[in-house]
Amino acid sequence: MNGKAGPRATGEGTTGSTGTTRTRLDRGRGALGPALELVHTGRAPTRAVLTAELGVTRATAGAVAAELEALGLIRVDARPAAEAGSQGRPSHRLEVAEDGPVALAAQVHADGFRAALVGLGGRIVATAPGCETVDADPAKVLGSVVEAGAELLRGTGRRCVGAGLAVPSAVAEPDGLALNPLHLAWPAGAPVRQIFAERVRAAGIEGPAFAANDVNLAALAEHRHGAGRGARDLLCVATGHRGVGGALVLDGRLHTGSSGLALEVGHLTVNPEGRPCYCGSRGCLDVEADPLAFLTAAGREPGPVVSLLQQANDLIRGEYADPVVRMAVEALIDRLGLGLAGLVNILNPDRIILGGLHRTLLDADPHRLRAVVADRSLWGQSGGVPILACTLDHNSLVGAAELAWQPVLDDPLGALARV
Structure with missing residues (x-):
C-alpha cells in the first residue's frame, strides 16, 4: 500500500x-x-x-x-x-479523529504486562496500570491483560476495531504459536493467538485479534510513526527487559519470513567465550547485550522491585562517570556493534534503529557504536549506515495496535461494518 x-x-x-x-x-x-x-x-x-x-x-x-x-x-x-x-x-x-475508534493493544514481557487503547496515527489514548508479575500459564496472563483493556474501553466508551498482542517470542505463522517464550516460563509452542482471541471474545470486545513478536511490532510502529519513517530497508534491534530481538522492514513492508520466524538476531554469536545461551550456544547477543548482561558487567545485583531494563537505564544515565559502569557500557557497545556489523553485511539496510537498552547505549556513546559498525562492516566502511534511536514510547504496544488497525486500513468500509 x-x-x-x-x-x-x-x-x-x-x-x-x-x-x-x-x-x-x-x-x-x-x-x-x-x-x-x-x-x-x-x-x-x-x-x-x-x-x-x-x-x-x-x-x-x-x-x-x-x-x-x-x-x-x-x-x-x-x-x-x-x-x-x-x-x-x-x-x-x-x-x-481524536475521538475516533481505537484498537486494544496488549504487551507481555519478562517483567510484567500492559494494556492500552491506541487510535489512528499511533496515538496512545489510554493505558492501564502495568502488572509486574507474569504467571507461567499464558491463559491467566492474557485473560488479565484483556480484562485490563476491557476496563479501559468501558471507561472511555470508545469503539474498538480489534486487538493486538506483542510477546517476547518468535510467533510462528499461520497458527500463532509462541515458539520460544524463554523469559516468560511459558511452554514452547503456546497458542498465544488463539488464547488471546478467545479472551478478547469472552470480554465482549469486537473485532479480530492478532499476536506477533514484540520487536517486529516495534519496527512496524517506528516505520509508520517514528524513527524509521521514510526508510525503505529498515533494521531494528532492541533489548527490552530480557534478551535481544531484531526486525526488518524490506521495501516498506515488515519481513517475517516464510513462517513468521525471520531475523532471530538474538542468537548471533558476538563473544565465542561468553555466557551460555538458552539456545544451547554460547556468547549470543541475547545473553551478551541485554539488561542483565549489563548489570552483571557493571557488578550490580538485579533488584527485586524495579524492572531490569529500568535498573540498567538508570545506572547508565545516573552513574556513567563511574569507571566500572563506563567499562560495562563500552563492553556492551562493542558486542552490539559486532552483531550489527554482521547484519549490515548481510542485509545492507538504509537505516538502523535501536530500542530499549540499546537506545540508551547509543545515547551514552554514539561515536563508539558507529565506529565499531563502520570498522567491522563492508558497507559501513563505504559510507556508513545511519544508526538512530527509536523515538516512540511503548512502540511494541503501538505496533500491536497496528495489527488491529490493518484491516481498517485495507478496507475502511468493510472493516467498520464488521465491528
Whole structure:
C-alpha cells in the first residue's frame, strides 16, 4: 500500500450535484484505504497532498476525505487558513479523529504486562496500570491483560476495531504459536493467538485479534510513526527487559519470513567465550547485550522491585562517570556493534534503529557504536549506515495496535461494518 491508489479519475461532472458527488465517491471508493493510511502515517497532512499521492482529481480526493470523516476516522479542516507568505487557495488540513475508534493493544514481557487503547496515527489514548508479575500459564496472563483493556474501553466508551498482542517470542505463522517464550516460563509452542482471541471474545470486545513478536511490532510502529519513517530497508534491534530481538522492514513492508520466524538476531554469536545461551550456544547477543548482561558487567545485583531494563537505564544515565559502569557500557557497545556489523553485511539496510537498552547505549556513546559498525562492516566502511534511536514510547504496544488497525486500513468500509 505504498504506491498509488490506481488510475487517475476522469470525466467529473458539475460540482454541487448530489449525483455527481456520489459518482466521485464511487470512483474513489477504492482509494479509501490508501487515503486513510496516508493520513494515519502523516504523509498526507492536507487534501492537496492527498490528491497528489492518490493520483486522483481534487474533487475525488475531497469525496474520499469526506467519506473517511463521515466514518469518524479523520477530521477535515472546514476553514483552511493560508500560511504566512503562501500564495493561492489554502488546502484543507487532514488529521486523524481524536475521538475516533481505537484498537486494544496488549504487551507481555519478562517483567510484567500492559494494556492500552491506541487510535489512528499511533496515538496512545489510554493505558492501564502495568502488572509486574507474569504467571507461567499464558491463559491467566492474557485473560488479565484483556480484562485490563476491557476496563479501559468501558471507561472511555470508545469503539474498538480489534486487538493486538506483542510477546517476547518468535510467533510462528499461520497458527500463532509462541515458539520460544524463554523469559516468560511459558511452554514452547503456546497458542498465544488463539488464547488471546478467545479472551478478547469472552470480554465482549469486537473485532479480530492478532499476536506477533514484540520487536517486529516495534519496527512496524517506528516505520509508520517514528524513527524509521521514510526508510525503505529498515533494521531494528532492541533489548527490552530480557534478551535481544531484531526486525526488518524490506521495501516498506515488515519481513517475517516464510513462517513468521525471520531475523532471530538474538542468537548471533558476538563473544565465542561468553555466557551460555538458552539456545544451547554460547556468547549470543541475547545473553551478551541485554539488561542483565549489563548489570552483571557493571557488578550490580538485579533488584527485586524495579524492572531490569529500568535498573540498567538508570545506572547508565545516573552513574556513567563511574569507571566500572563506563567499562560495562563500552563492553556492551562493542558486542552490539559486532552483531550489527554482521547484519549490515548481510542485509545492507538504509537505516538502523535501536530500542530499549540499546537506545540508551547509543545515547551514552554514539561515536563508539558507529565506529565499531563502520570498522567491522563492508558497507559501513563505504559510507556508513545511519544508526538512530527509536523515538516512540511503548512502540511494541503501538505496533500491536497496528495489527488491529490493518484491516481498517485495507478496507475502511468493510472493516467498520464488521465491528
